[in-house]
Amino acid sequence: MSNTKILLVDDEDSLRITLAANLELEGYEVLEAASAEEALEIAEDNTFDLVLSDIRMPGMNGVELFRALRAKVPDLPCILMSAFSLEELVSSALSEGVFTLLPKPFDIQAALAVLRNAASGPIVLVVDDAEADAETTAGLFEAVGLKARAVYSGKEALAAVSAGEIDVCVVDLIMPEMTGSELITELGKLDDSVPVIAVSGHDVGDLLQTSRSQVFTSFQKPVPPADLIRAVAEARAPAKRS
Amino acid sequence: MASSSNLDAQGMSARASELLHEQQHAVYVRTDRMFAALMIVQWAASILIAWFISPLTWAGKTSEIHVHVQAALVLGGLITSVPVLFAFMKPGEAVTRYVIAGGQMLFAALLIHLTGGRIETHFLIFGSLAFLAMYRDWKVFVPATVVIAADHLLRQIYWPESVFGVIAPEWWRFLEHAFYVVFENVFLVMSCRANTDEMRDLAVRQAELEDSRSQEQEKAAELDRALVALTKSQENLLRTEKLAAVGKLAASVGHELRNPLAAIRSAHAFIVKKTGVGEGEFSDPKVVQFFDIMEREIDACSGIISDLLDFARERKLELRSCPLHALAEEVISVVPATEGVVVENLISNSLPVPELDKAQFRQVLINLVQNAVEAVPKDREGRVTLSASGGAASPWRIEITDNGEGIPEDVCRDIFQPLFTTKTKGTGLGLAVVSGMVERHDGRIWVESVEGEGSQFIIELPAVDAPAPDAEELFPEAQPALN
Numbered sequence: 170m171s172n173t174k175i176l177l178v179d180d181e182d183s184l185r186i187t188l189a190a191n192l193e194l195e196g197y198e199v200l201e202a203a204s205a206e207e208a209l210e211i212a213e214d215n216t217f218d219l220v221l222s223d224i225r226m227p228g229m230n231g232v233e234l235f236r237a238l239r240a241k242v243p244d245l246p247c248i249l250m251s252a253f254s255l256e257e258l259v260s261s262a263l264s265e266g267v268f269t270l271l272p273k274p275f276d277i278q279a280a281l282a283v284l285r286n287a288a289s290g291p292i293v294l295v296v297d298d299a300e301a302d303a304e305t306t307a308g309l310f311e312a313v314g315l316k317a318r319a320v321y322s323g324k325e326a327l328a329a330v331s332a333g334e335i336d337v338c339v340v341d342l343i344m345p346e347m348t349g350s351e352l353i354t355e356l357g358k359l360d361d362s363v364p365v366i367a368v369s370g371h372d373v374g375d376l377l378q379t380s381r382s383q384v385f386t387s388f389q390k391p392v393p394p395a396d397l398i399r400a401v402a403e404a405r406a407p408a409k410r411s
Numbered sequence: 412m413a414s415s416s417n418l419d420a421q422g423m424s425a426r427a428s429e430l431l432h433e434q435q436h437a438v439y440v441r442t443d444r445m446f447a448a449l450m451i452v453q454w455a456a457s458i459l460i461a462w463f464i465s466p467l468t469w470a471g472k473t474s475e476i477h478v479h480v481q482a483a484l485v486l487g488g489l490i491t492s493v494p495v496l497f498a499f500m501k502p503g504e505a506v507t508r509y510v511i512a513g514g515q516m517l518f519a520a521l522l523i524h525l526t527g528g529r530i531e532t533h534f535l536i537f538g539s540l541a542f543l544a545m546y547r548d549w550k551v552f553v554p555a556t557v558v559i560a561a562d563h564l565l566r567q568i569y570w571p572e573s574v575f576g577v578i579a580p581e582w583w584r585f586l587e588h589a590f591y592v593v594f595e596n597v598f599l600v601m602s603c604r605a606n607t608d609e610m611r612d613l614a615v616r617q618a619e620l621e622d623s624r625s626q627e628q629e630k631a632a633e634l635d636r637a638l639v640a641l642t643k644s645q646e647n648l649l650r651t652e653k654l655a656a657v658g659k660l661a662a663s664v665g666h667e668l669r670n671p672l673a674a675i676r677s678a679h680a681f682i683v684k685k686t687g688v689g690e691g692e693f694s695d696p697k698v699v700q701f702f703d704i705m706e707r708e709i710d711a712c713s714g715i716i717s718d719l720l721d722f723a724r725e726r727k728l729e730l731r732s733c734p735l736h737a738l739a740e741e742v743i744s745v746v747p748a749t750e751g752v753v754v755e756n757l758i759s760n761s762l763p764v765p766e767l768d769k770a771q772f773r774q775v776l777i778n779l780v781q782n783a784v785e786a787v788p789k790d791r792e793g794r795v796t797l798s799a800s801g802g803a804a805s806p807w808r809i810e811i812t813d814n815g816e817g818i819p820e821d822v823c824r825d826i827f828q829p830l831f832t833t834k835t836k837g838t839g840l841g842l843a844v845v846s847g848m849v850e851r852h853d854g855r856i857w858v859e860s861v862e863g864e865g866s867q868f869i870i871e872l873p874a875v876d877a878p879a880p881d882a883e884e885l886f887p888e889a890q891p892a893l894n
Contacts, residue, residue, distance in 0.1 A: 183671070184670055184674040187674050188674075274676050274709070274713050
């Protein structure tokens with residue numbers, strides 16, 4: 170962890186400085202930039218493992234910065250911060266492979282947990298008995314720079330989650346042997362911190378009667394790829410305090 | 412507004428003829444009564460006349476009352492009683508006035524006989540016809556004329572003296588009398604018809620008047636309704652304007668505050684961790700306590716800002732299947748537990764699943780459950796329940812019920828208004844946000860409350876049958892590839 174290098178971009182000095190101090194306290198190495206342009210300059214001469222950037226900044230915004238950095242390093246994990254509620258800009262960035270969004274003012278502990286997770290290079294697990302579907306879906310995530318793995322049964326899925334590295338599961342509800350709902354129940358026993366996105370060709374609601382809070386959201390096939398990718402990003406957001 | 416008649420032409424003329432008949436009936440009844448009285452008086456008069464005019468008859472020593480007096484009494488009584496009976500039994504009916512017409516003519520005939528065919532007595536016939544004209548129904552002249560003509564004809568043949576006062580009248584005397592009667596009838600019939608026409612005109616006018624009056628009333632009612640609608644839309648407009656103003660302010664203030672808050676939070680977190688609050692120079696219990704207060708108040712601030720921004724945000728709904736039972740479970744797990752209050756999820760697992768924006772609806776329920784929990788006084792065993800019914804073809808109905816203090820009526824009215832609050836601490840936006848979110852789902856929300864016993868918030872969502880496409884593939888080939 171001590172080697173993890175974070176590029177922190179925010180035009181708000183007070184937040185950037187205090188946040189950087191917190192990150193350093195956690196053992197991260199932090200590169201600070203007060204604008205997207207400055208961040209790109211830093212990126213010319215430096216490498217880093219993670220980007221944490223504000224969205225609204227004078228000049229180039231955080232989403233544009235994300236796109237520019239991704240053009241150089243296709244699988245660079247990027248986390249965006251915003252004081253604004255979901256807007257078009259954020260919504261499209263989330264479907265382009267942004268790791269997740271931290272809504273300001275975030276809880277530092279929760280934010281640190283998200284950063285740790287992002288830095289560890291977590292994998293999206295796609296569970297579908299139709300192998301071609303599973304591969305296609307996993308391919309979608311990889312195409313936007315997110316790690317993904319496809320498995321074709323509930324048993325394999327449980328094994329993969331036990332092995333770690335998985336932080337989100339996309340589960341097809343209709344499968345032979347272990348059904349999606351059964352798998353979700355089993356996953357809950359195994360590790361209830363892994364959110365599940367349920368997908369089905371049939372009425373998801375009917376199939377999800379036993380759904381638990383672990384099911385982050387559900388879709389009915391066909392799911393627009395952008396929506397699915399965005400849902401994964403949203404599932405990775407810090408847990409809401411209440 | 413275009414002056415449109417309430418009644419169509421057909422309806423109007425129906426109403427007019429109804430009015431005409433009513434009035435005619437009234438005239439018939441009135442005239443029937445008048446004739447009944449007239450005929451009784453007439454009968455009495457005829458007896459007197461017979462008494463004075465006709466000499467006593469006598470045979471030998473016995474003097475008797477003249478047969479004329481007896482005729483006046485008995486025959487006159489008979490002729491009078493039948494029409495009078497009709498007038499009382501069947502007032503206003505056609506047969507009554509025909510019987511009266513015939514009876515009156517017969518009585519005139521009797522009187523002519525009693526006066527020995529005096530020509531002046533014949534005037535009673537013409538007078539009677541004139542009286543009959545009061546019926547304003549020309550048909551009464553038919554039986555009257557038939558009776559009197561038949562009477563004259565028969566008497567001319569069998570007893571001319573009784574009708575014309577002479578033993579052998581000219582053969583055409585009957586015709587001459589008939590001619591006078593017909594002559595008068597012509598004018599009386601004309602007058603009756605003119606009268607009827609006049610009555611008909613009046614009836615039409617009255618029908619029109621009635622119609623226009625009802626139009627007026629309707630117009631007035633319409634105006635009232637328009638006024639109510641206007642007031643309501645004005646209220647809505649005001650509310651919308653208020654919302655828009657609050658929204659704008661909230662959005663700018665909220666966003667401006669979020670960055671500093673984030674910095675404060677971050678700084679706070681750093682200090683707590685770096686200096687080890689509770690140790691060394693920071694071991695003073697007040698320092699520990701104040702750092703806790705800072706954290707709590709920062710949370711409170713960000714909560715208020717979230718409220719404001721939720722309120723300002725008009726984000727598009729993302730509708731997905733959202734099982735209500737599971738949603739309620741989640742909501743209950745999120746709302747902080749309060750001692751003495753039990754929150755129960757009574758929503759059935761088998762309820763049809765609505766399409767909702769889960770994030771928004773979750774917040775709706777969290778707000779309502781939180782309020783319900785807070786509504787329970789400390790000295791009471793609190794019970795908050797979530798229940799739901801409907802689905803598929805019928806609207807969904809979700810109820811959040813508490814046994815708290817209840818809400819006064821005037822508060823109920825304004826409870827969903829933005830900036831309205833009875834709490835000492837609160838933005839007054841919570842329920843406004845809730846109602847906005849429900850309305851965006853095309854639903855409605857209202858509250859029913861009994862003071863001292865509890866409240867129930869009811870959400871009704873329109874019945875929508877969820878579409879069920881049969882696509883088996885996750886991503887059909889038609890889907891555009893992502894860059």
